[in-house]
Amino acid sequence: MNHATLPPPSPSAAVALAEAPAWDCVTFEQQLRERGRSYHIHHPFNVMLNTGRATPEQIRGWVANRYYYQIAIPVKDAAVLSNCPDREIRRGWVQRILDHDGFEIGEVKDAGGIEAWIRLGTATGLSREEIVDLRHVVPAVKFAVDAYIHFARHAPWQEAVCSSLTELFAPEIHKQRLATWPEHYPWIDADGLSYFRNRVSQARRDVEQGLAVTLDHFRSRAQQERALTILQFKLDILWAMNDAMALRYGVNA
Ligand SMILES: O=C(O)c1cc(C(=O)O)c2c(n1)C(=O)C(=O)c1cc(C(=O)O)[nH]c1-2
Numbered sequence: 001m002n003h004a005t006l007p008p009p010s011p012s013a014a015v016a017l018a019e020a021p022a023w024d025c026v027t028f029e030q031q032l033r034e035r036g037r038s039y040h041i042h043h044p045f046n047v048m049l050n051t052g053r054a055t056p057e058q059i060r061g062w063v064a065n066r067y068y069y070q071i072a073i074p075v076k077d078a079a080v081l082s083n084c085p086d087r088e089i090r091r092g093w094v095q096r097i098l099d100h101d102g103f104e105i106g107e108v109k110d111a112g113g114i115e116a117w118i119r120l121g122t123a124t125g126l127s128r129e130e131i132v133d134l135r136h137v138v139p140a141v142k143f144a145v146d147a148y149i150h151f152a153r154h155a156p157w158q159e160a161v162c163s164s165l166t167e168l169f170a171p172e173i174h175k176q177r178l179a180t181w182p183e184h185y186p187w188i189d190a191d192g193l194s195y196f197r198n199r200v201s202q203a204r205r206d207v208e209q210g211l212a213v214t215l216d217h218f219r220s221r222a223q224q225e226r227a228l229t230i231l232q233f234k235l236d237i238l239w240a241m242n243d244a245m246a247l248r249y250g251v252n253a
Pocket residue numbers: 073163164165166167168169170173174199238
């Protein structure tokens with residue numbers, strides 16, 4: 001998939017958009033936030049997980065499949081860096097790779113988010129080996145995640161930044177898991193939930209940076225509409241991953 005396959009507006013819509021006034025920053029941000037109505041927090045598979053209706057096998061399936069997303073994120077962020085000529089932006093953006101891959105600089109060590117995700121997996125009863133060898137990853141999850149990396153490699157870096165803005169809605173989904181999993185799934189060692197705890201503040205910081213770039217770059221009304229199309233593309237990736245997992249593992253009533 002080429003980023004150009006994100007559909008341009010029809011010729012008549014393009015004419016109308018060229019004449020439409022740009023939204024001010026507050027309205028543009030509101031428009032972006034409104035897209036949260038199609039965030040995967042509302043997907044039946046996720047609702048099942050977070051309301052305690054999932055079996056251990058369904059939880060393990062979700063964690064093992066989502067691992068493929070976790071390992072894709074720093075590769076995607078490296079693609080953003082490689083396309084970005086702005087040193088100040090790169091200085092901020094590189095933090096995302098350290099968050100997920102971890103680092104060891106002198107005495108300071110952080111195992112990183114991917115390692116925390118593996119700990120979540122082992123807390124649910126998966127072995128490290130079966131997580132990292134990707135044996136449980138279903139083909140459509142792989143295709144959906146690969147589309148995100150592909151987009152980040154081939155789109156202008158500001159568009160790739162914009163596509164990360166599903167993170168606007170991520171603190172809520174992490175908080176939902178922290179609030180409901182210990183009660184519904186007491187067999188998962190609470191230590192395993194550290195990934196979610198760490199992401200609440202990391203996602204807020206990421207969003208500040210991603211929003212600043214997006215509000216600054218997408219200025220005309222046509223560009224702002226393009227930003228909404230990009231955000232929807234990314235929301236669809238997350239939704240498609242959940243569709244694929246629902247098909248593989250089922251959704252309990
Ligand atoms: O658990 C989730 O539902 C969820 C969603 C998203 C997201 O909205 O893209 C991210 C994460 N988690 C996450 O943990 C994470 O590090 C992350 C990075 C990004 C991104 O697009 O750069 N999204 C997300």
